[in-house]
Amino acid sequence: MTLLEKFNGTGARLQALTAGGGRNPFDVVIERPLSSTVGLIEGRETLLFGTNNYLGLSQSPKAVEAAAKAVREFGVGTTGSRIANGTQSLHRHLETRIADYFGQRDCMVFSTGYQANLGIISTIAGKDDYLLLDADSHASIYDAAKLGYAQVIRFRHNDPDDLHKRLRRLEGQPGGRLIVAEGIYSMTGNVAPMKEFAAIRRETGAMLLVDEAHSFGVLGPTGKGAAEEAGVLEDMDFVLGTFSKSFGTVGGYCVSNHPELDLIRLQCRPYMFTASLPPDVIAATLANLEEIATRPELRAQLMDNARQFHSGLTQAGFRTSRHVSPVVAVTLEETPEAVALWNRLLELGVYVNLSLPPATPDNHPLLRCSVMATHTPEQISRAVDIFTRAARECGLLLAAA
Amino acid sequence: MQTADEVSAVILEKLLANPKVPRDITGSSRIVEDLAFDSLAVMNFVMDIEDTFDVSVPLDRLADVRTVDDLANAVIALKSGA
Ligand SMILES: Cc1ncc(COP(=O)(O)O)c(C=O)c1O
Numbered sequence: 001m002t003l004l005e006k007f008n009g010t011g012a013r014l015q016a017l018t019a020g021g022g023r024n025p026f027d028v029v030i031e032r033p034l035s036s037t038v039g040l041i042e043g044r045e046t047l048l049f050g051t052n053n054y055l056g057l058s059q060s061p062k063a064v065e066a067a068a069k070a071v072r073e074f075g076v077g078t079t080g081s082r083i084a085n086g087t088q089s090l091h092r093h094l095e096t097r098i099a100d101y102f103g104q105r106d107c108m109v110f111s112t113g114y115q116a117n118l119g120i121i122s123t124i125a126g127k128d129d130y131l132l133l134d135a136d137s138h139a140s141i142y143d144a145a146k147l148g149y150a151q152v153i154r155f156r157h158n159d160p161d162d163l164h165k166r167l168r169r170l171e172g173q174p175g176g177r178l179i180v181a182e183g184i185y186s187m188t189g190n191v192a193p194m195k196e197f198a199a200i201r202r203e204t205g206a207m208l209l210v211d212e213a214h215s216f217g218v219l220g221p222t223g224k225g226a227a228e229e230a231g232v233l234e235d236m237d238f239v240l241g242t243f244s245k246s247f248g249t250v251g252g253y254c255v256s257n258h259p260e261l262d263l264i265r266l267q268c269r270p271y272m273f274t275a276s277l278p279p280d281v282i283a284a285t286l287a288n289l290e291e292i293a294t295r296p297e298l299r300a301q302l303m304d305n306a307r308q309f310h311s312g313l314t315q316a317g318f319r320t321s322r323h324v325s326p327v328v329a330v331t332l333e334e335t336p337e338a339v340a341l342w343n344r345l346l347e348l349g350v351y352v353n354l355s356l357p358p359a360t361p362d363n364h365p366l367l368r369c370s371v372m373a374t375h376t377p378e379q380i381s382r383a384v385d386i387f388t389r390a391a392r393e394c395g396l397l398l399a400a401a
Numbered sequence: 402m403q404t405a406d407e408v409s410a411v412i413l414e415k416l417l418a419n420p421k422v423p424r425d426i427t428g429s430s431r432i433v434e435d436l437a438f439d440s441l442a443v444m445n446f447v448m449d450i451e452d453t454f455d456v457s458v459p460l461d462r463l464a465d466v467r468t469v470d471d472l473a474n475a476v477i478a479l480k481s482g483a
Contacts, residue, residue: 130459135448151459154448169457358441 017335022343025354035059036374041351049309049369049383050352052186054326055217055298056374057248057291063284070283077278082109083265086276094282095253097289102224102239104255108265109282111274113213113242114140116252119270120238121180121209122148128175132163134182134192136361138211141180147269151175157185157361160196167204177206178237183215183226187355187368189327191219194227198235209238217246217292218326223299246292249285251277302326302373305380309371312384317398318391329355330367330387337396338365344390350383402480408454408473415449416469428470456480 018024030048031040036056039048057063070090080086091109099107110116121144125131131150133141136157145152153170156162167177179201181192194210201208212225220228225241227233237258243251254261265271277285292298306326314320319331332338335356342354345367353368360366371380391398403411409428416422422436432438438446447458450472456479466472 135445145460149461151461153451153457153459154444156448166451166457169451169455173457358439363441 017339020340022339023346025339025342028346028351030351033059037372037376037379039351041346044349046346047350047379047383047386049350049371049375051370051372052214052245053248054214054246054302054370054372055248055288055292056372057246057288060248060284060288060291062291063248063287066287067280067284070279074279076280078276080276081272081274082276083272088276088279088282090279090282090286091276094286094289097286098253099255101289101293102233102255104239105257105259106261107253107255108261108268108271109277110252110254110271111277112250113211113240113244113252114143115270115274116240116242116254117141117211118144118147119268120240120254120264121145121178122150122270123264123268124148124207124209124238125150125176125178127151130170130173130175130177132166132177132179132206134158134180136182136185136187136190137180138182138186138213141211150178158190158192160193160200163197164200164204167200167206177204179206179208181208181210183210183212183219184325184327186214186327187360187366188323188329189321189325190323191215191229191325192226194230194232198227198230198232201235201237207237208235209240210236211240213240213242214245214325214327216241218299218302223292223296243281243285243288247285247288249281249288251281251285298373302371305371305373305375305377308377308380309369309375309384312381313369313387316384316388316391318387319399326371328369328371330369331364332367332396333364335365337394338367340394341390341396342367344394345386348386348390350386350390403477405470405473405477408476409470411453412450412469412473412476415453416446426469428473429468431467432469432472433467450476454480 033039036053036059037048039046078086095107095109117140125148127149129150131145131152133152133154134157135154153166155166181197184191210227215225217223219226227236238254238256240254243249307324310320310324310328320328345352355366355368357363451458454476456476458479462475466475
C-alpha cells in the first residue's frame with residue numbers, strides 16, 4: 001500500500017454516502033448566521049439545531065463589543081506561545097477570573113479544548129501510569145493517552161461499578177491512576193454519575209478529572225457543570241473545559257487546586273508549542289463568562305427548551321436518551337436511513353449533526369441535535385414537526401407514542 | 402493457570418457469539434483484517450476479554466496483537482504479572 005492508498009476506503013465510504021444524490025454531511029456550509037438560532041444554508045433560512053452554542057453567546061453583543069475593543073487595543077494576534085511572548089495581561093486576567101469562579105487555586109488557558117485535554121492528561125499520566133477512561137470518551141482524551149504513553153484501561157460508559165472493578169484489578173500494580181469522565185457526553189447527551197465517581201476516588205485514592213466541555217454553563221446551580229450539579233466539585237482533581245460551546249468563542253482551560261499546575265505549564269507540550277489565543281477571543285470569553293455568571297435565567301431557559309425538544313421527539317416516536325440535556329441524540333438503525341433523514345431535514349429547514357459509526361457509541365448512526373437557550377418554543381415545535389414529516393417522507397417507522 | 406490453547410478456545414467461542422464474525426475463524430485469524438473489526442469493536446472486545454479472564458489489558462498491549470493466538474498469549478502474560 002502506498003502512503004495515499006489508505007484513503008481509498010474513506011473515499012469509497014464517502015461516495016456511498018452521497019451516491020443517491022445526497023449532500024456530503026461533512027461539508028455543510030453555513031453561509032452566515034442570521035441570529036444565534038437561524039443560519040443561511042444553501043440560500044435558505046435554516047433552524048440551527050446542531051451547534052454547541054448552548055446559551056447563544058457566540059452572538060452576544062457584549063462579547064462582540066469587548067472583542068472589537070480588544071482588537072483595537074491589543075491587535076489581532078499574539079504571535080507566541082504562552083510560555084514565550086504569548087501571555088498578555090488579558091490571558092492572566094482570564095485565568096484568574098476562571099479560577100476564582102470555580103473557587104480553585106489556578107487555571108491554565110489553552111488555545112483549544114482539544115489541546116487542554118491533550119496537554120493536561122498526557123502531562124499528568126505518563127508511561128507507568130494508568131488512565132481509566134470512560135469507553136465513550138472524546139477523541140482528545142484518547143489522543144492524550146497516546147501522547148503520554150499511559151496505560152489505558154476503558155470502563156463501561158457511565159458505569160461506576162465497572163470502573164471500581166477495573167481499579168480493583170490493578171491493585172498491587174505500580175503507577176498512578178487517573179479517572180477521566182465527561183460531564184455531558186457530546187454525542188448522546190448522557191450525564192456522568194459524578195457523585196459515584198467521586199466516592200470511588202475517595203475510596204481508592206485515584207485522581208479524578210472531569211471534562212465539562214458540554215456541561216459548563218449548562219449544569220449546576222452556578223453553571224460549573226456536572227460535578228457541581230452532583231455536589232462533588234471539591235472532589236475533582238482537575239476540571240477541564242472549552243470555550244467553544246456555552247462560552248461561544250474558542251479555547252480551552254483547566255482548573256485545579258493542585259499547586260503543581262504551575263509546573264505543568266513548563267512540561268505540557270500542547271500548551272508550550274503553540275500560539276496563545278488572540279486578544280479578541282480572550283476579551284470575548286471574559287465578557288461571556290460574566291454573562292454566564294450573572295444570567296442564570298439562560299440556563300433555566302436552556303433546560304426548559306431541552307425538555308420541550310426531548311419530550312417532543314420522544315412523543316413523536318423517535319429513540320432518544322433517557323437523560324434530558326441540551327444534547328438530544330436520535331438513534332437510528334442503519335446508516336442509509338440516517339443519511340436520508342438528515343438530508344430531508346436540511347431540505348425542510350432544520351440543521352442537525354449526522355454522526356456515523358464508529359464515531360458513535362454502540363454502532364448505531366445518530367442524528368445529534370442540540371438545543372439553545374435562545375430557541376423560541378415556536379422554533380422547537382416547528383423542528384419537532386419537521387422531524388416527524390421528514391421521517392414519514394423517508395418511510396421511517398416511528399414507535400407508537 | 403489456563404494454557405494458551407485453552408485461552409484461545411475461549412476467545413474464539415466469544416467471537417463466534419457475534420453473528421457478524423465469519424464462521425471459519427481459527428487461532429491464527431487476524432482480528433482486524435480477517436474479522437473486519439474496526440478500532441472501536443476491538444477495544445470493546447478487549448473489555449469483554451478483561452472481564453472473562455479477570456485481567457487488565459492496557460490498550461497499548463494491543464500494539465503487538467494481531468491474531469487471536471497473540472491475544473491469548475498477551476492475556477496469559479498479563480495474568481502471570483508480565
Ligand atoms: C468532550 C469534549 N472535550 C473536548 C472537546 C474539544 O473542544 P474544542 O472544540 O475546544 O477543541 C470537545 C469538542 O469537540 C468535546 O466534545
